[in-house]
Amino acid sequence: MFIDGRKIEDKAVIEADICIIGAGAAGITLAREFIGSSFNVCLLESGGLEFDEETQSLYNGKNIGYPYYDLDVLRLRYFGGTTNIWSGVSRPLDAIDFGVRSWVPYSGWPLELADLTPFYRRAHGTCQLGTYSYSLAENKDSNAPGLPLKGDSILTTLYRESPVNFGQAYRDEIKNADNIHTYLFSNALTFETDPNTSKVSQVTVGTLDGKRFRVKSRVYILATGGVENVRLLLNSNQTYSGGLGNNHDLVGRFFMEHLSITGAVYLPSQVQPMQLYVQGDASERHGALVPSAKAQQREEILNIYGALFPSSLRSGVKAVAPGLVSSMMALRANMSIDDIGEHVRRISADLDDLTLHTYRRVFRSGDVQREYYIVYQMEHAPDFNSRVTLDTERDRLGLQKVKLDWRFGDMERKTLRRMNAMIAQAVGGAGLGRVREIPDDGNSGWPPGVRGAWHQMGTTRMSQDPKKGVVDANCQVHGVSNLFVSGSSVFPTSGCSSPTLTIVALSIRLADHLKQVLRTG
Amino acid sequence: MHTTRRAFLVKITGLATLATGYSLAGQLLMKGNKTTSPLSDGLSRLLQHPESARLIGDEYLRQNPEEGSIRMLTQKISGTDTQYLARDDLQGPRAEATSIGRQIRDDFWHGRITQIDGWYLAETEARMCALFSLQLTA
Numbered sequence: 259m260f261i262d263g264r265k266i267e268d269k270a271v272i273e274a275d276i277c278i279i280g281a282g283a284a285g286i287t288l289a290r291e292f293i294g295s296s297f298n299v300c301l302l303e304s305g306g307l308e309f310d311e312e313t314q315s316l317y318n319g320k321n322i323g324y325p326y327y328d329l330d331v332l333r334l335r336y337f338g339g340t341t342n343i344w345s346g347v348s349r350p351l352d353a354i355d356f357g358v359r360s361w362v363p364y365s366g367w368p369l370e371l372a373d374l375t376p377f378y379r380r381a382h383g384t385c386q387l388g389t390y391s392y393s394l395a396e397n398k399d400s401n402a403p404g405l406p407l408k409g410d411s412i413l414t415t416l417y418r419e420s421p422v423n424f425g426q427a428y429r430d431e432i433k434n435a436d437n438i439h440t441y442l443f444s445n446a447l448t449f450e451t452d453p454n455t456s457k458v459s460q461v462t463v464g465t466l467d468g469k470r471f472r473v474k475s476r477v478y479i480l481a482t483g484g485v486e487n488v489r490l491l492l493n494s495n496q497t498y499s500g501g502l503g504n505n506h507d508l509v510g511r512f513f514m515e516h517l518s519i520t521g522a523v524y525l526p527s528q529v530q531p532m533q534l535y536v537q538g539d540a541s542e543r544h545g546a547l548v549p550s551a552k553a554q555q556r557e558e559i560l561n562i563y564g565a566l567f568p569s570s571l572r573s574g575v576k577a578v579a580p581g582l583v584s585s586m587m588a589l590r591a592n593m594s595i596d597d598i599g600e601h602v603r604r605i606s607a608d609l610d611d612l613t614l615h616t617y618r619r620v621f622r623s624g625d626v627q628r629e630y631y632i633v634y635q636m637e638h639a640p641d642f643n644s645r646v647t648l649d650t651e652r653d654r655l656g657l658q659k660v661k662l663d664w665r666f667g668d669m670e671r672k673t674l675r676r677m678n679a680m681i682a683q684a685v686g687g688a689g690l691g692r693v694r695e696i697p698d699d700g701n702s703g704w705p706p707g708v709r710g711a712w713h714q715m716g717t718t719r720m721s722q723d724p725k726k727g728v729v730d731a732n733c734q735v736h737g738v739s740n741l742f743v744s745g746s747s748v749f750p751t752s753g754c755s756s757p758t759l760t761i762v763a764l765s766i767r768l769a770d771h772l773k774q775v776l777r778t779g
Numbered sequence: 780m781h782t783t784r785r786a787f788l789v790k791i792t793g794l795a796t797l798a799t800g801y802s803l804a805g806q807l808l809m810k811g812n813k814t815t816s817p818l819s820d821g822l823s824r825l826l827q828h829p830e831s832a833r834l835i836g837d838e839y840l841r842q843n844p845e846e847g848s849i850r851m852l853t854q855k856i857s858g859t860d861t862q863y864l865a866r867d868d869l870q871g872p873r874a875e876a877t878s879i880g881r882q883i884r885d886d887f888w889h890g891r892i893t894q895i896d897g898w899y900l901a902e903t904e905a906r907m908c909a910l911f912s913l914q915l916t917a
Binding site for chain 1: 880883884885886887888890892894896897898899900901
């Protein structure tokens with residue numbers, strides 16, 4: 259059932275077996291896994307069922323690092339979270355993403371792809387993605403083949419698009435579940451801990467109209483996103499002055515974002531079968547270019563994929579609204595989500611049209627071909643100093659706001675350059691065309707328009723060693739036996755895949771683990 | 780059979796279309812200035828947008844001043860095979876086009892790539908532009 263937290267009696271105490279904080283992709287997935295079980299679940303959601311500016315503004319914070327989006331436009335703070343406007347791009351992480359890579363400092367998960375694959379398969383159901391298949395070899399649609407690239411450095415991979423808006427798709431299911439109690443307009447404020455037991459004893463909840471109540475639960479799962487998870491842990495500093503789970507000063511460090519970069523232009527030599535890359539195949543799978551694991555190792559680069567967008571799309575996209583920030587603005591202007599959903603994924607940098615036009619005359623024989631922008635989504639190398647910390651300023655609920663110091667640099671720059679060169683080599687060597695690197699802006703050393711992809715990861719990273727990570731392989735906060743974290747903040751490395759499918763898979767895995775813990779504990 | 784520099788240049792002007800369907804030479808088929816010498820006429824058939832080709836050639840020469848002669852560029856394009864330009868199987872525009880096209884693809888495959896204003900080009904095709912640029916000023 260749904261309960262308006264503002265109507266809860268002040269200073270009330272709610273008891274539960276499982277307290278999930280945040281009703282986004284992770285929180286809703288977790289709650290669904292417990293439907294019909296014997297466990298009493300309390301799901302706390304800061305917002306209501308629709309967008310609300312006042313609640314949204316609780317995300318407000320400062321950026322002090324590489325230019326980034328305003329923090330209060332990045333995530334959506336109501337039931338369904340950011341899946342209310344997500345593009346649905348889904349792809350599992352690659353095997354290489356889980357391993358220790360000597361050229362990527364702090365790399366390595368305490369899991370392997372094989373550990374997560376059964377949960378990816380189940381996540382496919384949650385995300386309504388159909389058969390679990392990302393192999394081009396299984397792409398039987400002859401009308402949408404991959405490019406016959408030369409060599410084995412650059413491969414075509416597949417990604418898929420989930421149609422699921424979690425807030426809408428699972429609202430009734432959650433609402434009608436007897437054992438799931440969803441408290442709307444209910445903001446988790448701080449965890450209180452018992453120093454003798456190293457356990458969370460309760461979580462204090464507040465509403466914007468000043469009410470306070472508490473939830474006492476056997477276990478607590480923090481699922482509020484890569485920045486807010488940090489904020490709650492660091493604000494929970496009554497017992498531990500540095501914040502909860504922060505004995506080794508790791509909470510908030512290693513903030514990662516996928517870098518979204520319009521990095522190159524691909525000019526086909528002739529009409530190529532580009533349908534797979536541009537429109538997808540009959541199974542709604544889309545092609546993208548990736549470096550093979552062997553190439554990543556040989557070149558000592560990060561993981562990255564390049565999606566291809568016909569240049570003709572660009573002006574149209576720009577005219578509607580470029581990217582998610584605009585989508586948020588549209589939302590705030592009371593535009594329908596349906597109006598803005600289509601262009602959400604089409605982020606395109608400003609390019610030098612004149613230069614492009616000049617070279618198009620040289621490199622193409624007629625008008626039968628079109629050029630394609632190669633829009634990359636790049637892994638972010640873990641960086642100890644890329645971090646979220648608390649600001650001195652407080653929000654309406656009395657919590658300290660955050661400061662984000664986003665950093666990236668040489669490894670990402672090298673990856674972009676090498677990827678451009680490898681694609682150029684693969685298409686040139688196969689006689690498929692030429693590639694032009696988009697020049698840097700003469701200031702930052704990056705092409706114009708480098709930005710984050712709205713994926714906030716790494717800030718409560720996973721490691722079996724408490725000195726190297728905030729949570730263990732079961733997503734339990736080190737040293738706090740009944741506190742767990744779900745979401746992309748636990749990723750030790752980001753890979754290049756959009757994170758939601760992995761978030762959902764990890765959430766299902768965590769639910770399985772907790773069922774065991776609660777039955778035996 | 781000895782192939783003169785001039786003979787080579789005349790030969791490459793026959794590369795109207797390369798087997799790749801896309802080489803710089805094969806794709807420079809746009810409107811261009813009319814020229815009058817036999818050499819220039821031939822190159823014009825090849826490089827129908829000569830201003831742009833010259834831009835590429837000039838930039839290549841700026842980056843590689845040690846290759847700033849027609850003789851050097853000819854050698855570089857021919858490689859170590861001194862008989863390259865005289866082989867019977869290269870006779871005729873199509874045969875040669877296929878060979879040059881293969882050479883360009885081979886450049887890419889073996890990493891013999893140069894970057895000019897952001898474009899990743901095979902060294903062979905960039906040198907052909909440079910050759911064109913030099914002959915304009917010869």
